[in-house]
Amino acid sequence: MVSRRDFFMGAGALVGAGLVTRAGAASLPEAPVMSSAATQPPLAPPNGRPYNPVVTLNGWSLPWRMNNGVKEFHLVAEPVVRELAPGMKANLWGYNGQSPGPTIEVVEGDRVRIFVTNKLPEHTSIHWHGQRLPNGMDGVTGLTQPGIQPGKTFVYEFVARRPGTFMYHPHADEMTQMAMGMMGFWVTHPKNPGSMRVDRDFVFLLNNYDIDPGSYTPKVNTMLDFNLFTFNSRVFPGIDSMNVRQGDRVRIRVGNLTMTNHPIHLHGHEFVVAGTDGGWTPPASRWPEVTTDIAVGQMRAIEFDATDPGDWAFHCHKSHHTMNAMGHNVPTMIGVDQRGIVQKINKLVPDYMVMGERGMADMGEMEMPLPDNTLPMMGGQGPFGSVEMGGMFTVVKVRKDQKPGDYKDPGWYKHPAGTLAYEWKGETPQAARSDSAGGQSMPAEGRQGTIEMNVRKPSGHAGHH
Numbered sequence: 159m160v161s162r163r164d165f166f167m168g169a170g171a172l173v174g175a176g177l178v179t180r181a182g183a184a185s186l187p188e189a190p191v192m193s194s195a196a197t198q199p200p201l202a203p204p205n206g207r208p209y210n211p212v213v214t215l216n217g218w219s220l221p222w223r224m225n226n227g228v229k230e231f232h233l234v235a236e237p238v239v240r241e242l243a244p245g246m247k248a249n250l251w252g253y254n255g256q257s258p259g260p261t262i263e264v265v266e267g268d269r270v271r272i273f274v275t276n277k278l279p280e281h282t283s284i285h286w287h288g289q290r291l292p293n294g295m296d297g298v299t300g301l302t303q304p305g306i307q308p309g310k311t312f313v314y315e316f317v318a319r320r321p322g323t324f325m326y327h328p329h330a331d332e333m334t335q336m337a338m339g340m341m342g343f344w345v346t347h348p349k350n351p352g353s354m355r356v357d358r359d360f361v362f363l364l365n366n367y368d369i370d371p372g373s374y375t376p377k378v379n380t381m382l383d384f385n386l387f388t389f390n391s392r393v394f395p396g397i398d399s400m401n402v403r404q405g406d407r408v409r410i411r412v413g414n415l416t417m418t419n420h421p422i423h424l425h426g427h428e429f430v431v432a433g434t435d436g437g438w439t440p441p442a443s444r445w446p447e448v449t450t451d452i453a454v455g456q457m458r459a460i461e462f463d464a465t466d467p468g469d470w471a472f473h474c475h476k477s478h479h480t481m482n483a484m485g486h487n488v489p490t491m492i493g494v495d496q497r498g499i500v501q502k503i504n505k506l507v508p509d510y511m512v513m514g515e516r517g518m519a520d521m522g523e524m525e526m527p528l529p530d531n532t533l534p535m536m537g538g539q540g541p542f543g544s545v546e547m548g549g550m551f552t553v554v555k556v557r558k559d560q561k562p563g564d565y566k567d568p569g570w571y572k573h574p575a576g577t578l579a580y581e582w583k584g585e586t587p588q589a590a591r592s593d594s595a596g597g598q599s600m601p602a603e604g605r606q607g608t609i610e611m612n613v614r615k616p617s618g619h620a621g622h623h
């Protein structure tokens with residue numbers, strides 16, 4: 159008897175074979191669980207039509223069993239503990255041990271049967287976002303099916319008709335269940351494995367949480383003011399890098415199940431949007447970009463040639479989304495000398511924090527006393543010091559000597575001589591300044607000398623999205 163947890167003990171890669179051994183044709187397929195939040199190697203298909211598997215950032219793909227030509231998967235909706243980054247865990251809801259749930263990979267034309275067991279305290283359902291399927295398999299509680307009650311198992315079955323990038327999530331008490339992390343990725347590979355072929359194919363979801371510093375469970379009523387913006391329920395510096403070989407054609411597929419849009423930005427390379435929610439975009443409709451906005455509920459597949467070696471930042475361009483929880487709701491204190499005061503207040507109010515006197519960068523360096531289970535708002539040690547990032551930030555590492563199929567982290571990039579920004583060590587003359595005070599193009603009307611100003615004090619970080 160193999161327990162769900164034992165199944166993966168000691169296994170470096172996940173293997174679908176063996177799932178069939180114990181389960182007879184009329185029984186439920188095994189429901190493997192993943193206990194780690196680390197990126198797992200691609201799951202090579204042990205049977206069925208061949209395809210080029212994807213790599214889920216800080217995630218994994220779900221093995222299946224073949225049953226008379228039908229691919230059978232088993233998802234278990236359940237409470238999970240997810241490490242958001244080393245130093246912080248969250249009580250989430252997810253599937254098969256993690257949030258997000260495992261990626262499901264099938265091939266165009268496959269008949270797919272998914273068993274969904276509910277171990278949550280309330281009913282649920284799964285909607286297969288973006289798929290063409292019989293209406294009764296669409297997973298909308300109340301509209302196309304009754305909710306799956308706690309302890310019950312439902313079966314969904316359809317043919318994966320359209321190749322492309324999809325997601326799955328509940329359509330039952332959505333506000334709560336999505337705020338708790340219930341979602342997963344789905345890829346339907348093209349029937350011809352040579353079509354749309356790339357060398358590396360990464361996938362992840364954008365999600366967000368509102369977890370008070372010092373606590374473990376998301377506040378599910380939050381509509382907009384989230385404080386943790388995550389790639390696959392991970393925040394920087396807990397998000398793995400995407401490691402590729404120089405010259406690789408790289409695809410990164412992103413689905414957005416947060417409550418706002420995210421302009422996703424890649425450094426050092428231009429990409430094209432090769433796929434959207436509706437499928438592959440015709441080559442003539444693609445144009446080069448370095449940032450693409452991904453709206454709520456959308457999927458985007460970007461592609462680029464990894465021509466330039468280096469450690470290239472890849473992140474959401476909303477600066478508030480590259481910060482962790484402690485950065486929110488702190489008063490702006492630029493220009494205010496507050497030496498010693500925070501330490502004194504911290505004795506009374508453990509999560510009290512103010513912006514640094516010279517800006518927020520102080521916070522990345524400073525060893526602030528933090529409440530338990532709370533990440534600094536920005537940090538991550540790079541080869542040159544603190545990266546001063548959190549949230550939706552990671553790195554694409556392009557290396558000449560990364561072996562094909564090798565996803566290991568190659569370490570920090572070693573810059574060839576003459577290719578690194580450096581400090582000017584010569585004379586620094588006084589900068590020339592205009593002596594006309596103010597310097598506006600037209601003088602203020604009717605005012606000479608002193609100008610009266612009404613200054614409203616900045617009220618901090620809250621309320622911007």
Ligand SMILES: [Cu+2]
Nearest residue numbers: 420474476479
């Ligand atoms: Cu964002």
